Amino acid sequence: MWISLARRLGGLLVVLFLVATMVFFLTRLAPGDPAAIMLGDQASPEDVARLRATFGLDRPLLVQFVLWLKEIATGNFGRSIFLQQPVTTVLWDRAEPTFFLALFSVSIAALVGVPAGIVSAVWRGRIVDQTVSGLALLAANVPSFWLGLILIQLFAVRLGWFPVAGYGAPGASLGERLEHLVLPSIVLGIVNSALITRFTRASMLDVLSNDYVRTARSKGLPESRVVLRHAFGTALVPIVTVLGLTVALLIGGAIVTETVFGLPGIGNLVVSAVLRRDYPIIQGALVMVAGLYVLINLAVDLIYRLVDPRVTA
Incomplete structure (x- = not known):
């Protein structure tokens, strides 16, 4: 019984990793920039770039993904860009x-x-x-x-x-x-x-x-x-x-x-x-x-x- 339960838990962890991977990259493929949406149409490219750097959105996707996985492993899902809350x-x-x-x-x-x-x-x-x-x-x-x-x-x-x-x-x-x-x-x-x-x-x-x-x-x-x-x-x-x-x-x-x-x-x-x-x-x-x-x-x-x-x- 315990061996079967351990196998199921291992399978669940694999499923969660695959889901997390798909969710991360699919959200990034969607059109639109959260920094540009937050600042509005009147914002300059410099302001948008500065805000992207603040939220770490200017880093390579793979780096963002690895950092996000590390946060998830500690129970931290990051901070909301718009609500500014965990x-x-x-x-x-x-x-x-x-x-x-x-x-x-x-x-x-x-x-x-x-x-x-x-x-x-x-x-x-x-x-x-x-x-x-x-x-x-x-x-x-x-x-x-x-x-x-x-x-x-x-x-x-x-x-x-x-x-x-x-x-x-x-x-x-x-x-x-x-x-x-x-x-x-x-x-x-x-x-x-x-x-x-x-x-x-x-x-x-x-x-x-x-x-x-x-x-x-x-x-x-x-x-x-x-x-x-x-x-x-x-x-x-x-x-x-x-x-x-x-x-x-x-x-x-x-x-x-x-x-x-x-x-x-x-x-x-x-x-x-x-x-x-x-x-x-x-x-x-x-x-x-x-x-x-x-x-x-x-x-x-x-x-x-x-x-x-x-x-x-």
Whole structure:
């Protein structure tokens, strides 16, 4: 077990190095100069060159890359060019809304998708199955920004049940801030529940056709016990996989939803950094998201051992 875990950790480090390399050089290939953007159109070439030297942008790319890797190794992602703050501080300040948005969204997606997939598999081919499959297909194809605008118009503007946008005043309590996440969490939860529903249905259909399930039914066991204890327990491994991937995707892919609802999360921060060519913010955010992604995949692999002890690789 420990040897397998060490191999996985070594593979994760290789993945992070490749991601860091791609992120660094791809951001530099994008057109635009952060020094020129910061100083504006009226700045002279001398002023731009002086500011580039201040931020070390005049050095060869390979030298910049090596220095950046050394900083990452010590947990330092550099300083934001525009905000003039450490990247880790900026990311930490923006992490709360993104974290809670991902947590609430995947909870809603799981609470909707897993039961719907089970019901659809148990009543395969019937009107319930067709209805659930149709709703899942609809949810998978609904644009999140469109659904967000509809919910804002209905529940925030007309009914006034929830805030329209933002994340509360600077001195707002945690409960008031979390209230701003209800509508965006519903949007992402509904959209991502479609994939979970389809995976759960497919996994349950594979298990329900096995001999031991038919044997359990022939012994006269209640259908609920056969489905939930015998079938669902075996089908849980692929469901855990899609749940883990959903969490990772929500952390790094909620940019559109954060923009629609005006949430000051990491997604909004990355969009602003791209427009400003704030290299340290872009690099730090993407490496952080990649690190979370590989850690979630590692956690899913470890959960496999708890769900199904037969999994040893």
